[in-house]
Amino acid sequence: xxxxxxxxxxxxxxxxxxxxxxxxxxxxxxxxxxxxxxxxxxxxxxxxxxxxxxxxxxxxxxxxxxxxxxxxxxxxxxxxxxxxxxxxxxxxxxxxxxxxxxxxxxxxxxxxxxxxxxxxxxxxxxxxxxxxxxxxxxxxxxxxxxxxxxxxxxxxxxxxxxxxxxxxxxxxxxxxxxxxxxxxxxxxxxxxxxxxxxxxxxxxxxxxxxxxxxxxxxxxxxxxxxxxxxxxxxxxxxxxxxxxxxxx
Numbered sequence: 001x002x003x004x005x006x007x008x009x010x011x012x013x014x015x016x017x018x019x020x021x022x023x024x025x026x027x028x029x030x031x032x033x034x035x036x037x038x039x040x041x042x043x044x045x046x047x048x049x050x051x052x053x054x055x056x057x058x059x060x061x062x063x064x065x066x067x068x069x070x071x072x073x074x075x076x077x078x079x080x081x082x083x084x085x086x087x088x089x090x091x092x093x094x095x096x097x098x099x100x101x102x103x104x105x106x107x108x109x110x111x112x113x114x115x116x117x118x119x120x121x122x123x124x125x126x127x128x129x130x131x132x133x134x135x136x137x138x139x140x141x142x143x144x145x146x147x148x149x150x151x152x153x154x155x156x157x158x159x160x161x162x163x164x165x166x167x168x169x170x171x172x173x174x175x176x177x178x179x180x181x182x183x184x185x186x187x188x189x190x191x192x193x194x195x196x197x198x199x200x201x202x203x204x205x206x207x208x209x210x211x212x213x214x215x216x217x218x219x220x221x222x223x224x225x226x227x228x229x230x231x232x233x234x235x236x237x238x239x240x241x242x243x244x245x246x247x248x
Contacts (some may be wrong), residue, residue, distance in 0.1 A: 033053045036234040037063035042082065045093035047131045049119070059085040064224050066217070078198040081224050097180055106183040107161050107194035107213065112138045114163065114183045114194060119178030121203065125245050134170055136163035136181070138211040141208045154198070159179050159216040160206040161195060167216040173203040181211055 043056045053234070056167035064081040071077065071235040088094060106112040117133040141162035145153035163181065172179075180193040193212030202209045214221075223233075236248060 037080065039063060039066050040082065042084065044088060045091065046075055047093075049127075049129050058088070060086045064221060069120045070093070073154060075150070075160070075198045075210060075212075077159070077212070077217075079196060079220075081218055081221065097182055097191060098193045099218065100194060103187065104183070104185055104190075104192045104194070104215070106185065107138055107181070107211075110140055112140055113181070114181040114196060116136070116163075116172065116176070116179050118172060118179040118180045118197070118200075120173040120176030120200060121122035122173075123126070134166050134172070136166055138162070138208070139208055141210070145199075145208065145210070147206060150201060153201075153206070155209055159213050160198070162210050163212050164207055165202070169204075171202045171204065171206075172197060172200045172209045174200060176200040176209075 039060050041052075042058050042060055043052045044058055046052055046056050046200040054223050060082055062083045064083070066079045069079070090096070106114065106134040113135045114133055114135055117131055119131060121129055122132075124164060139162050141156050142158075144155055147153045154160065163172075165217065177197050179197045181195045182191055183194050184191050192212055195213050199208075199210035201211050
């Protein structure tokens with residue numbers, strides 16, 4: 001997707017949620033506090049920047065930021081859902097990546113490899129003209145990020161996970177954020193999106209990239225897709241409690 005001159009990744013979800021791509025916010029606290037989310041431009045089915053035009057653009061109806069986005073840091077609950085005006089028509093170049101299901105846990109196993117695609121900076125520190133991809137291994141990184149150079153880095157919690165560089169020492173970089181890290185479950189032969197890249201500043205100076213762990217946010221994702229309002233959970237709980245009381 002494109003916001004003014006900033007390129008981010010995004011991922012399409014399963015067919016039942018064909019109007020809701022997942023993405024990383026691409027913004028910091030000062031840009032989002034007390035403000036409505038900016039409406040991004042979304043392009044589907046492109047692998048070259050020059051193909052980002054009116055023929056590949058789809059209209060956005062609304063952006064849903066996670067309600068606890070950036071409670072304590074720039075990378076805290078770094079997740080958003082985009083509702084498109086119309087359901088997407090799938091093709092050979094446009095298809096969904098399913099959400100994780102029971103048993104989809106490759107991101108919890110060190111050295112398991114996932115695939116991520118993005119538009120991030122390359123060796124000469126310019127945005128990629130074509131969509132690139134990498135195979136990256138899961139690495140342990142819970143707690144304080146052990147930075148080599150950068151002063152501002154995430155404190156990695158249980159709702160996040162990390163990858164290290166590829167076997168050729170390649171890594172994600174500026175502009176790759178928002179892309180989904182996809183795994184192939186060897187037991188079911190199904191592909192799923194395990195995380196959304198949040199901290200993309202590893203480049204060639206830091207070891208770890210940090211992702212928002214999708215499985216930790218499934219209740220929120222499903223509530224947005226159901227169209228829940230803030231009062232619905234309390235109403236449901238009250239109604240069920242009342243029904244139980246009538247059976248005593």
